[in-house]
Amino acid sequence: MIKADVGGWVGHSTVHPKQLELAKQKLQEAKEGGLIIDYFVFNAGDDLELLMTHTRGESDPEIHKLAWDTFVEVTEKVSKPLKLYGAGQDLLVEAFSGNVRGMGPGVAEMEIEERPSEPVVVFAADKTAPSAWNFPLFKIFADPFNTAGLVIDPKMHDGFRFEVMDTLENKVVTLDCPEEMYDLLALIGSYERYVIRRVWRKADNLLAAVASVTRLSLIAGRYVGKDDPVLIVRAQHGLPAIGEILEAFSFPHLVEGWMRGSHVGPLMPVSLRDAKCTRFDGPPRVVALGFQVHDGVLEGPNDLFADPAFNYTRRVAQIVADYIRRMGPFEPHRLPMTEMEYTTLPRVLERLKDRFAAVTA
Ligand code: 13P
Ligand code: 13P
Ligand code: MG
Numbered sequence: 001m002i003k004a005d006v007g008g009w010v011g012h013s014t015v016h017p018k019q020l021e022l023a024k025q026k027l028q029e030a031k032e033g034g035l036i037i038d039y040f041v042f043n044a045g046d047d048l049e050l051l052m053t054h055t056r057g058e059s060d061p062e063i064h065k066l067a068w069d070t071f072v073e074v075t076e077k078v079s080k081p082l083k084l085y086g087a088g089q090d091l092l093v094e095a096f097s098g099n100v101r102g103m104g105p106g107v108a109e110m111e112i113e114e115r116p117s118e119p120v121v122v123f124a125a126d127k128t129a130p131s132a133w134n135f136p137l138f139k140i141f142a143d144p145f146n147t148a149g150l151v152i153d154p155k156m157h158d159g160f161r162f163e164v165m166d167t168l169e170n171k172v173v174t175l176d177c178p179e180e181m182y183d184l185l186a187l188i189g190s191y192e193r194y195v196i197r198r199v200w201r202k203a204d205n206l207l208a209a210v211a212s213v214t215r216l217s218l219i220a221g222r223y224v225g226k227d228d229p230v231l232i233v234r235a236q237h238g239l240p241a242i243g244e245i246l247e248a249f250s251f252p253h254l255v256e257g258w259m260r261g262s263h264v265g266p267l268m269p270v271s272l273r274d275a276k277c278t279r280f281d282g283p284p285r286v287v288a289l290g291f292q293v294h295d296g297v298l299e300g301p302n303d304l305f306a307d308p309a310f311n312y313t314r315r316v317a318q319i320v321a322d323y324i325r326r327m328g329p330f331e332p333h334r335l336p337m338t339e340m341e342y343t344t345l346p347r348v349l350e351r352l353k354d355r356f357a358a359v360t361a
């Protein structure tokens with residue numbers, strides 16, 4: 001899965017149908033040419049999502065080039081002529097150099113041996129950051145109140161192993177659950193810094209989940225939009241069931257992102273049709289697409305949040321959105337100073353610096 005925001009229609013709300021059309025055409029050509037087995041092109045808000053299957057392994061230069069060239073061509077042939085907003089927003093470098101990692105697009109790659117049945121859920125979110133997956137990944141793979149299989153299924157009973165990335169120091173640490181659950185929580189509760197990148201089943205190291213982890217601002221050294229993240233989770237038969245995976249999204253937890261990437265708001269699960277950010281450029285939202293993979297073919301998508309079972313969650317999300325919106329520019333709705341990415345604050349402080357006087361009384 002490789003994704004990028006290459007221009008919004010309108011503003012940062014969603015993508016233009018012509019962007020989707022051209023991206024599909026590019027991947028269809030790659031499929032006919034034999035480079036990829038299958039693909040699915042979709043959008044989460046203003047992010048263009050390229051889901052691809054192939055047999056070339058992770059970080060393959062040809063696959064990364066296909067994604068990069070697709071983003072560039074969509075930018076040049078659609079986003080720029082139509083003057084879409086932020087054309088080529090996430091393409092941070094001029095020339096492709098073998099791997100899109102660190103060049104702007106988000107990447108979640110998983111090299112697996114297909115099981116006799118391979119149900120997979122692909123999540124894509126807009127107006128938030130990779131840390132948005134910390135809460136649901138913990139619920140899915142470590143919380144027995146969410147995932148009954150941790151207690152009931154002998155194959156899951158040993159627990160799961162989490163790889164956590166320190167996005168500031170660019171380091172990773174691996175922690176086992178349930179044994180090191182409190183250490184894991186101590187890290188991943190600090191969403192501005194620690195992000196879960198991969199999860200394995202402890203018993204046999206089976207790869208269960210992979211998330212995209214990029215911090216565009218750390219690459220570009222300035223605010224360039226949020227790193228709207230993607231996540232791939234394998235399901236069933238000794239892994240969490242589809243329903244246990246989705247259950248983790250029944251609570252619209254608060255994430256960073258929303259307007260100007262500088263606010264806290266609830267993550268609302270929506271259908272593909274509703275993957276469009278409107279109110280205050282949000283609220284942040286997530287889509288879940290299910291696929292039965294067979295010989296690399298993506299049998300799907302099954303639009304999993306297109307279900308009245310999530311209406312209640314959406315309603316709670318809207319109540320929370322309305323509540324927190326009334327805080328306006330006050331924390332904790334607005335992110336703390338250190339995380340404010342679109343900030344005028346340095347300039348305000350510069351202007352006021354001579355007017356700050358010593359406290360005398
Ligand atoms: P599996 O063990 O076949 O994945 O089934 C679990 C289940 O019954 C889900 O509700
Ligand atoms: P995106 O990161 O989705 O482009 O959103 C940027 C923004 O400023 C929204 O208000
Ligand atoms: Mg955008």
Ligand code: MG
Binds near residue numbers: 228
């Ligand atoms: Mg976006």
